Amino acid sequence: MQDDTDGASFASPPCFAHELALGPDGYVVMDADTARDVARWRKAERERLIASRLAVPAAERQRVAEEVAAELDRLIEPRPGVTVSLYWPFRGELDLREWMTRAAIRGASIALPIVVEKGQPLVFRAWHPGCRMERGVWNIPVPADGEQVIPDVTIAPVVGYDPASYRLGYGGGFFDRTLASFAARPQVIGVGHPCAAIPTIHPQPHDIPMDVIVTGAGRVQTRTDAR
Numbered sequence: 001m002q003d004d005t006d007g008a009s010f011a012s013p014p015c016f017a018h019e020l021a022l023g024p025d026g027y028v029v030m031d032a033d034t035a036r037d038v039a040r041w042r043k044a045e046r047e048r049l050i051a052s053r054l055a056v057p058a059a060e061r062q063r064v065a066e067e068v069a070a071e072l073d074r075l076i077e078p079r080p081g082v083t084v085s086l087y088w089p090f091r092g093e094l095d096l097r098e099w100m101t102r103a104a105i106r107g108a109s110i111a112l113p114i115v116v117e118k119g120q121p122l123v124f125r126a127w128h129p130g131c132r133m134e135r136g137v138w139n140i141p142v143p144a145d146g147e148q149v150i151p152d153v154t155i156a157p158v159v160g161y162d163p164a165s166y167r168l169g170y171g172g173g174f175f176d177r178t179l180a181s182f183a184a185r186p187q188v189i190g191v192g193h194p195c196a197a198i199p200t201i202h203p204q205p206h207d208i209p210m211d212v213i214v215t216g217a218g219r220v221q222t223r224t225d226a227r
């Protein structure tokens with residue numbers, strides 16, 4: 001009988017162009033070529049989407065931010081005992097700092113994300129109106145000395161989003177890693193410009209969909225397929 005343990009006797013050589021990726025439901029097989037194509041496509045798409053929102057006139061950006069803030073008032077009750085994470089806006093993101101201040105005055109605990117290290121989850125630090133800020137990674141202002149907290153509700157800025165509520169961010173993978181690291185998942189609300197809507201972000205195993213995406217008055221997309 002022929003000895004089949006020699007690789008040369010396979011009908012075709014074994015294929016090693018796959019790798020394992022850890023998704024929310026465990027390990028899945030990933031095709032290395034596909035992963036590279038998606039990463040390349042996402043990079044170009046991010047640049048296009050950021051450029052188009054930077055082209056939005058300041059007055060319109062302000063109006064959209066106010067509309068989104070009004071929708072947040074309907075979605076979240078910022079009361080004592082609830083911790084909500086937001087963000088300090090940059091690169092044309094909606095400025096929700098007024099909503100953030102109002103929510104703090106109403107008694108909610110507010111937190112902002114901090115990049116500890118590339119490739120690692122974000123941590124969230126408590127923020128209070130007027131608290132001392134310092135420059136973090138990418139020069140984004142972060143609270144200088146707040147305590148570390150875990151949010152009940154996370155408001156994440158989107159660069160892009162799709163009908164299945166997957167979010168495209170800046171490419172650090174920070175929000176996906178952070179959500180994957182929590183024992184209990186917070187409610188996740190994506191916020192952005194209406195022009196951030198795209199047909200698909202080509203979701204990958206690590207991508208975690210948002211629960212709700214808000215892009216203006218009455219523009220509230222709720223994820224229906226419970227995972």
Ligand SMILES: Nc1nc2c(c(=O)[nH]1)N(C=O)[C@@H](CNc1ccc(C(=O)N[C@@H](CCC(=O)O)C(=O)O)cc1)CN2
Pocket residue numbers: 043087088089090093113114115122138140157169170171172173174175
């Ligand atoms: N306002 C705000 N703060 C935030 C976030 C956010 O989305 N918005 N983040 C949410 O996660 C974290 C910062 N995430 C970031 C991730 C990547 C880059 C960045 O500039 N990346 C490189 C390219 C990365 C790559 O493609 O490999 C670059 O654009 O040069 C910036 C911020 C924490 N703070």
Ligand SMILES: Nc1ncnc2c1ncn2[C@@H]1O[C@H](COP(=O)(O)OP(=O)(O)OP(=O)(O)O)[C@@H](O)[C@H]1O
Pocket residue numbers: 022042167168169170171172173174175176177180206207
């Ligand atoms: N949970 C995870 N574990 C390991 N790698 C991850 C995880 N989440 C994301 N990544 C990696 O991070 C990289 C960027 O991911 P992705 O394109 O989803 O970023 P993004 O969501 O746009 O960025 P951000 O959340 O920082 O705004 C990818 O190479 C991806 O494989």
